[in-house]
Amino acid sequence: MTAMPSRTATNAAPFIPLHSPCLDDRAWEYIQQCLASNWVSSAGPFVSRFEQMVAEYLKVRYAVATVNGTAALHIALLVAGVQPDDEVLVSSLTFIASANAIRYVGAWPVFIDADPQYWQMDPEAVFHFLERECQWRNGALYNRHTQRRVKAILPVHILGHPVNLEPILQLARKYDLLVLEDAAEGLGAYYKGRAVGSLADAACLSFNGNKIITCGGGGMFVTNRADWAERARYLTTQARDDPIEYIHRDIGYNYRLTSLQAALGCAQMEKLEEFVQRKRQLARSYAERLADLPSISLPAEAPWARSTYWLYTILVRDRNHNLGSRELLHWLRQHGIECRPLWQPLHRSPVYAQLPRRLCPVADRLYQQAISLPSSVGLTEQQQEWIIRTIKSYFIGSNAAA
Numbered sequence: 001m002t003a004m005p006s007r008t009a010t011n012a013a014p015f016i017p018l019h020s021p022c023l024d025d026r027a028w029e030y031i032q033q034c035l036a037s038n039w040v041s042s043a044g045p046f047v048s049r050f051e052q053m054v055a056e057y058l059k060v061r062y063a064v065a066t067v068n069g070t071a072a073l074h075i076a077l078l079v080a081g082v083q084p085d086d087e088v089l090v091s092s093l094t095f096i097a098s099a100n101a102i103r104y105v106g107a108w109p110v111f112i113d114a115d116p117q118y119w120q121m122d123p124e125a126v127f128h129f130l131e132r133e134c135q136w137r138n139g140a141l142y143n144r145h146t147q148r149r150v151k152a153i154l155p156v157h158i159l160g161h162p163v164n165l166e167p168i169l170q171l172a173r174k175y176d177l178l179v180l181e182d183a184a185e186g187l188g189a190y191y192k193g194r195a196v197g198s199l200a201d202a203a204c205l206s207f208n209g210n211k212i213i214t215c216g217g218g219g220m221f222v223t224n225r226a227d228w229a230e231r232a233r234y235l236t237t238q239a240r241d242d243p244i245e246y247i248h249r250d251i252g253y254n255y256r257l258t259s260l261q262a263a264l265g266c267a268q269m270e271k272l273e274e275f276v277q278r279k280r281q282l283a284r285s286y287a288e289r290l291a292d293l294p295s296i297s298l299p300a301e302a303p304w305a306r307s308t309y310w311l312y313t314i315l316v317r318d319r320n321h322n323l324g325s326r327e328l329l330h331w332l333r334q335h336g337i338e339c340r341p342l343w344q345p346l347h348r349s350p351v352y353a354q355l356p357r358r359l360c361p362v363a364d365r366l367y368q369q370a371i372s373l374p375s376s377v378g379l380t381e382q383q384q385e386w387i388i389r390t391i392k393s394y395f396i397g398s399n400a401a402a
């Protein structure tokens, strides 16, 4: 039987990472093939094979691999024609890369609050912004306060759960806006039977080491639009107009994924469905065994969604006993359990302090209350048992679970 952790830190506790990759023999096999072929840079068969595997999985026509997810976002905004001083609506509760990519093209983020049920970009908040804070002028939509043109919406599927995209797509049609999905955390999730990443004008994926599948680092731009895919391929390869004479008519970027990374990506893609099933099983197990703690709320899955539970995230609600999320976080870390809060909502970020102040109370509350627990595909039953016992010992030791 696993020993209950004591209320003082134990240095003996084994370390359990938040999210580590699950690598297998197939990865070695493909990487060795890649090395043997001598095609280790961005040419060679693995990059296009990886692109094809992702495109087939998502059921989209085109996929362009990039060096990381942030680069894919940058490219998406460029090919969508987002111009300097335009505005792009983006979730406030996301990793900062989503908003920074908007700044890379000289545009400005408008931060949108999260919905209280599933924690994703709230379609109602999008509606209120477009309806009440914008106006039409010369056939385009402008923000009344900033007088900037509103060009696109960048919903971010956070933590493996989809955004409720249908009403956002309807609003985008009404207001003539483009929709670009940030699906960096959403690969393997489904919305109304369709894969996240296939739902809008284009989408971006990340294959960073902590994502559901990884290339070490990597990303992908996906779309059904042939002209966008062609432009993305051109811009990610230094905008070469003539491959022999090196003639360039545009500023391009060196954003291509390497073959070595793609080889790893191919091996990981073969496992994606298995990884999703394992993560859903971990989520069920967390849910069953944490359900009796009244201080904790569990993440919900919408009836129209298949979540991957990329990071299994709970809310800690008990404030009376001074047992906030940060205290529990500290307690778990003391016991060798790596966990983390959500990102500081971007409407609060010092780097965006110059933007007009926006209220996102749901994002604020979630930031205060949320903790992401270890969610690796390879998390063992014993490790999960230890995590659950450590959480329970914390609340029961403080009488908060009574």
Ligand SMILES: Cc1ncc(COP(=O)(O)O)c(C=O)c1O
Pocket (backbone or CB within 6 Å): 068, 069, 070, 071, 094, 095, 097, 098, 156, 182, 184, 185, 205, 206, 207, 208, 218, 219
């Ligand atoms: C929501 C979101 N968007 C974008 C990114 C950026 O991806 P990358 O780290 O591959 O650049 C990440 C993760 O890292 C992310 O979680």
